[in-house]
Amino acid sequence: MERYIFYMVALIMIVSAIASVSSRKMLRSVIYLLFVLVSIAGIFFLIDYNFLAAVQLTVYAGGIIVLMIFSVLLVHHIEMRLEVAKVSKRILTAIACIIGIGVFVTTIYSYDFKVEGIATTTTTEDIGIGLLSFGEGGFILPFEVISVILLAAMIGAIVIAKGKRLEPNNDETL
Amino acid sequence: MIEGISIYEILTLTSILFFIGVYGFITRKNLISILISVELILNASVVNFVVINKYLYPDMLQGVFFSIFIIAVAAAETALAISIIINLYRQISSVEVKDIETMKY
Numbered sequence: 001m002e003r004y005i006f007y008m009v010a011l012i013m014i015v016s017a018i019a020s021v022s023s024r025k026m027l028r029s030v031i032y033l034l035f036v037l038v039s040i041a042g043i044f045f046l047i048d049y050n051f052l053a054a055v056q057l058t059v060y061a062g063g064i065i066v067l068m069i070f071s072v073l074l075v076h077h078i079e080m081r082l083e084v085a086k087v088s089k090r091i092l093t094a095i096a097c098i099i100g101i102g103v104f105v106t107t108i109y110s111y112d113f114k115v116e117g118i119a120t121t122t123t124t125e126d127i128g129i130g131l132l133s134f135g136e137g138g139f140i141l142p143f144e145v146i147s148v149i150l151l152a153a154m155i156g157a158i159v160i161a162k163g164k165r166l167e168p169n170n171d172e173t174l
Numbered sequence: 175m176i177e178g179i180s181i182y183e184i185l186t187l188t189s190i191l192f193f194i195g196v197y198g199f200i201t202r203k204n205l206i207s208i209l210i211s212v213e214l215i216l217n218a219s220v221v222n223f224v225v226i227n228k229y230l231y232p233d234m235l236q237g238v239f240f241s242i243f244i245i246a247v248a249a250a251e252t253a254l255a256i257s258i259i260i261n262l263y264r265q266i267s268s269v270e271v272k273d274i275e276t277m278k279y
Contacts, residue, residue, distance in 0.1 A: 001177075002176050002177045002178065002179070003176070003177060003178040003179055006176055006179050006183075010187050013187070013191065014187070014190055014191070014194070017191055017194045017195075017214055018194055020198070020210060020214070021194055021195070021197055021198030021201070021202070021207075021210070021211060021214070022198075026204070026206065026207070029207060029210060030206075030210065033210050033213060033214070036191075036214065036217070037213075037217065040217050040220070040221055043184075043221060044224065046176050047176055047224065047225065047228045048228075049224060049228070049238060051238075052224060052238055052241060052242070055242060055245060056220075056245070059245050059246075059249055060213075060217075060245070060248075063249060064213065064248070064249060064252050067252060067253065067256055068206065068209070068210070068252070068256070070256075071206060071256045071259060071260060072206060074260060074263070075206070075259065075260065075263040075269050076269075082202075082203070082204055082207065083203055083270070084201065084202070084203065085200075085201045085202075085203065089201065090201050093197055093200045093201050094197060097193040097194075097196055097197045098193075100193050100196070101189055101190055101193050104189040104192075104193075105186055105189060108182060108185045108186065108189070109182055113181050113182075113229065113230060114230065115180070115181055115229050115230065116229070116230060116231070116232050116233075118232055118233075119232065120232050120233060122235065122238070126235060127235060127238060127239075127242075130235050130239060131239060131242075137236075139239050142239075142243060146243055146246045146247070149246070149247065149250055150246060150249070150250055152250075153250035153251075153253055153254050154250075154253070156254055156257075157253045157254050157256075157257040158257075160254070160257040160258055160261050161256075161257035161260050161261055163261050163264055163265075
């Protein structure tokens with residue numbers, strides 16, 4: 001049963017990814033990206049990492065997609081069609097990518113992975129303890145650094161997007 | 175781990191996703207489309223981290239932590255990139271790559 005669900009999710013993911021990089025309309029491309037992200041969350045649910053799937057759904061599907069849709073609506077007419085690269089360049093890139101996939105897949109299949117058979121469930125408590133422990137193998141320093149990075153990115157985004165102060169057009173209204 | 179699915183099939187899936195992202199990154203001419211392709215590449219790497227953690231070292235959590243950090247960095251990067259794009263559009267009224275010759279303020 002899980003096998004067929006995985007194949008369905010993989011099919012949806014690849015078809016929407018191809019549609020996302022080849023669609024001529026901007027907004028549709030973003031919506032296809034949303035399908036890809038939701039199916040990745042489905043894979044996280046399948047391999048039993050519920051917390052990571054929830055993070056994927058809230059941060060990516062909830063946050064980044066909405067940000068991208070807003071930016072598309074701010075900078076584009078919806079009807080406008082994108083210009084794409086020349087056909088020869090697209091074919092050349094596609095051939096290079098297929099060769100790359102071939103190299104990756106042959107390397108993966110020639111390596112003998114030592115798969116552990118035991119299935120353990122990870123609770124959110126384990127992840128929280130691991131993120132905040134400062135002993136051996138603890139991740140508290142990167143956790144704090146990430147919070148500083150998020151704060152810096154937030155302030156930087158506000159400052160950059162605000163741009164120059166708007167000059168008042170006519171002084172009589174002020 | 176998923177019943178009946180080996181690690182090889184999932185790694186094949188993420189390789190295909192990664193190269194679709196590379197294809198979009200090279201062929202698109204628009205800043206927001208390039209950003210979408212970068213998101214595809216980052217997501218492929220996140221799935222790789224998680225799957226290798228689950229199949230090879232199921233009693234550890236390092237892959238999950240790195241995935242959370244990658245997601246946080248990707249969110250910060252997207253917010254900054256979109257603010258730069260909006261500011262650029264305000265100044266030169268275009269988000270095509272060929273029109274952007276200067277990043278001077």
